[in-house]
Amino acid sequence: MSDDVAAPPEPAPVLRRIVTLLAPYRWSLLLVAVAVVVSAALTSVAPFLTRAVFDDALFPPSGGPDMTLLWWLVGGLVAIPVVSALIGVGQTYLTTKVGNGAMADLRIALFAHLQKMDLAFFTSTRTGDIQSRLANDVAGLRNVLTSTATTILQNVVTVVAAFVSMILLSWQLTIITLVLMPVFVLVQIRVGKRRQRLARRTQESLSELTAITEESLGVSGILLAKVFNRSDAEVERYQGRTAGRPACSSGRP
Structure with missing residues (x-):
């Protein structure tokens, strides 16, 4: 492959193309972002509930343990992973749907673009390279949308939420x-x-x-x-x- 093909593209044009490609799925992406934020927020609540179990329920300043409060706190600790798992199922469904839809749109657009290319392009380009672009490279986009992008957003939100929780718990x-x-x-x-x-x-x-x-x-x-x-x-x-x-x-x- 030539150096022109192997050279990485400029970030700005690539980002503009990605935004254009994902524009039809903006509401689904918004729901994914909300799911990520809610899941990270629920995870950040768990340390505060754990602290309340010891400080307010088991060893309160007033003396004896508060069993009613303890049951509520334990129920909250049990409910957090269950609710997070349910949110994760919906998030996975949405990201997979968006990834597959964007992949299909890109593959169709690329095929239509190839149909408009001059004959000289096909005489100088191997058919296997064209097939690889339609199959392997486009499929890589689905992995980015369904895994990498969601993981980045989730990590950023988790870090911010964890940072706020750590300040409140122990500066x-x-x-x-x-x-x-x-x-x-x-x-x-x-x-x-x-x-x-x-x-x-x-x-x-x-x-x-x-x-x-x-x-x-x-x-x-x-x-x-x-x-x-x-x-x-x-x-x-x-x-x-x-x-x-x-x-x-x-x-x-």
Whole structure:
């Protein structure tokens, strides 16, 4: 693949395209955001209920334990994970629906765009690369929408809610956390960049494998392999690309 194809796109145009693509699903995305906020808020309430169990129910300043309050607090602690799980089910349904819908819209738009391309584009581009863009790359968008984007939003909301809870519970521990936080942020940034490079290489490898499959397993490819006794060479070429070796290692471009 050429350097132009392998180079990462500019962030701003990509974000504009994503916003345009997700515009029809804005209400579903709003519900997902609300579900994430509510789930994080419920999770942040649990430490306060736990503190109330000991300070107000079991060992109140007045003396004996308050069993009525204890039952209410324990019921709240039991209800929080149940309600969070139900919210998670609805959130998963919505994100999956949005991801599949956006993936279908993008695939249709890409197919329609390819229909308008000049003949020179198809003579200079392998059919396997085009198929990989329609299948592998578009499917990656669904993973981003159903997993990555939701996880980022959930982590941000959870961090904010946890930070507020820690300040209310113990500002001393909050200061210690803030001192150690830059170390973890630096590690996460480095790991994220590494994962981005690996994800790009994975998509490029899938594109190469799809192209080899389209070339080798088509009628013409099978005929050539049998006529010139190149079956073992084709297997070696496919194995080489699966292992990440250059495509020309077996003698073919």
